[in-house]
Amino acid sequence: xxxxxxxxxxxxxxxxxxxxxxxxxxxxxxxxxxxxxxxxxxxxxxxxxxxxxxxxxxxxxxxxxxxxxxxxxxxxxxxxxxxxxxxxxxxxxxxxxxxxxxxxxxxxxxxxxxxxxxxxxxxxxxxxxxxxxxxxxxxxxxxxxxxxxxxxxxxxxxxxxxxxxxxxxxxxxxxxxxxxxxxxxxxxxxxxxxxxxxxxxxxxxxxxxxxxxxxxxxxxxxxxxxxxxxxxxxxxxxxxxxxxxxxxxxxxxxxxxxxxxxxxxxxxxxxxxxxxxxxxxxxxxxxxxxxxxxxxxxxxxxxxxxxxxxxxxxxxxxxxxxxxxxxxxxxxxxxxxxxxxxxxxxxxxxxxxxxxxxxxxxxxxxxxxxxxxxxxxxxxxx
Ligand SMILES: [Fe+2]
Numbered sequence: 001x002x003x004x005x006x007x008x009x010x011x012x013x014x015x016x017x018x019x020x021x022x023x024x025x026x027x028x029x030x031x032x033x034x035x036x037x038x039x040x041x042x043x044x045x046x047x048x049x050x051x052x053x054x055x056x057x058x059x060x061x062x063x064x065x066x067x068x069x070x071x072x073x074x075x076x077x078x079x080x081x082x083x084x085x086x087x088x089x090x091x092x093x094x095x096x097x098x099x100x101x102x103x104x105x106x107x108x109x110x111x112x113x114x115x116x117x118x119x120x121x122x123x124x125x126x127x128x129x130x131x132x133x134x135x136x137x138x139x140x141x142x143x144x145x146x147x148x149x150x151x152x153x154x155x156x157x158x159x160x161x162x163x164x165x166x167x168x169x170x171x172x173x174x175x176x177x178x179x180x181x182x183x184x185x186x187x188x189x190x191x192x193x194x195x196x197x198x199x200x201x202x203x204x205x206x207x208x209x210x211x212x213x214x215x216x217x218x219x220x221x222x223x224x225x226x227x228x229x230x231x232x233x234x235x236x237x238x239x240x241x242x243x244x245x246x247x248x249x250x251x252x253x254x255x256x257x258x259x260x261x262x263x264x265x266x267x268x269x270x271x272x273x274x275x276x277x278x279x280x281x282x283x284x285x286x287x288x289x290x291x292x293x294x295x296x297x298x299x300x301x302x303x304x305x306x307x308x309x310x311x312x313x314x315x316x317x318x319x320x321x322x323x324x325x326x327x328x329x330x331x332x333x334x335x336x337x338x339x340x341x342x343x344x345x346x347x348x349x350x351x352x353x354x355x356x357x358x359x360x361x362x363x364x365x366x367x368x369x370x371x372x373x374x375x376x377x378x379x380x381x382x
Contacts, residue, residue: 017031051218052218057336058097058334059101059333061333063105063269063307064268064309065083065107066079066083066105066106066107066119067108079310080309082329083308085308085350086331087122090126090331094126098183099130100130104228105140105268105309106163107139108139110139110158111156111157116166135177135190135268136160137193137269138154138269140155141159141195143155149196160194169190184336185220186219187210188223188224189223190225191203191225192226193230197226211259221263223263225267227267229267229269231250231276232245233267235313236314258372259373260374261367262299263342265302266302266303270312271305272306272325272326273324273330274324277321279300285372290358296366300358302332304346306330306331312327328350329348340363
């Protein structure tokens with residue numbers, strides 16, 4: 001005979017046994033075993049860590065991936081040759097990824113809806129296992145006379161409609177596609193560069209509210225995301241216009257990044273990888289490093305646009321702020337170990353190897369500390 005019961009006691013709190021025998025006679029004590037299970041051992045839906053939760057949180061971020069044919073059947077018209085490498089590398093490592101953010105230029109369907117089907121089939125192993133969040137890029141949104149900030153033909157007439165219907169984002173207005181994610185110790189503020197972001201606009205108000213309203217004691221890691229490069233890039237197509245960013249990008253937003261102490265700003269659009277020193281108003285406030293400790297100096301800007309689409313070239317003149325470059329396919333991985341240590345890794349899609357990385361070690365009191373232009377000005381009279 002097998003006797004089973006639930007006790008509510010842990011095996012460390014009580015010794016389980018069965019007392020049995022004929023009534024009125026000597027009773028025998030037989031030892032029993034304990035089997036336990038918890039929420040984690042079941043096949044249940046996994047909720048995200050609550051805002052401020054202190055657990056290891058791993059977030060993969062990249063832009064500009066697109067899709068490709070596994071059998072090479074479209075090789076002569078393949079604009080996104082690195083796409084399968086990125087997808088396959090993420091699938092291989094899914095057990096070490098909690099959240100994926102595809103930072104604009106999703107599938108380059110240009111109005112051909114079957115290409116969205118091809119893309120969603122390609123990312124299904126990822127998107128069916130972990131949250132797959134997207135941002136808006138020029139290839140989702142831009143079309144002349146449609147209200148996009150740029151009047152290019154890049155969306156092929158989609159105007160963001162397939163993207164916003166196929167991928168849910170927690171935006172107040174999904175047509176605007178700017179939103180925030182509170183994920184454990186992270187806050188992500190995700191802008192939409194295809195709509196106006198300049199001071200006085202609705203989007204600018206959103207960005208300031210997103211950056212200013214986070215409780216850094218609970219969520220120390222503040223990350224700004226946008227598809228086009230609003231910070232710094234050495235791409236030749238910016239250089240050809242005599243600039244290193246989208247015009248009116250950092251001019252509009254750098255005071256906010258500095259004031260609210262944004263740890264990292266991440267962009268796509270330029271197909272490749274580049275990392276700056278901690279920089280403000282075009283000047284390195286601190287020396288570029290693999291390890292930052294203590295008080296915040298300035299935001300580190302990173303372009304992670306090598307998800308899969310054909311690579312962009314860099315200018316031959318290397319800017320002083322350009323610390324690391326990689327003209328290859330790859331993706332970023334952010335690991336928040338706890339409230340004081342964040343690891344940023346840039347990995348190559350071809351083999352998953354880490355090509356560039358840095359850590360930030362920062363206490364809450366360091367976040368509160370004043371640096372350049374991020375605390376109220378004081379005067380002798382004050
Ligand atoms: Fe783009």
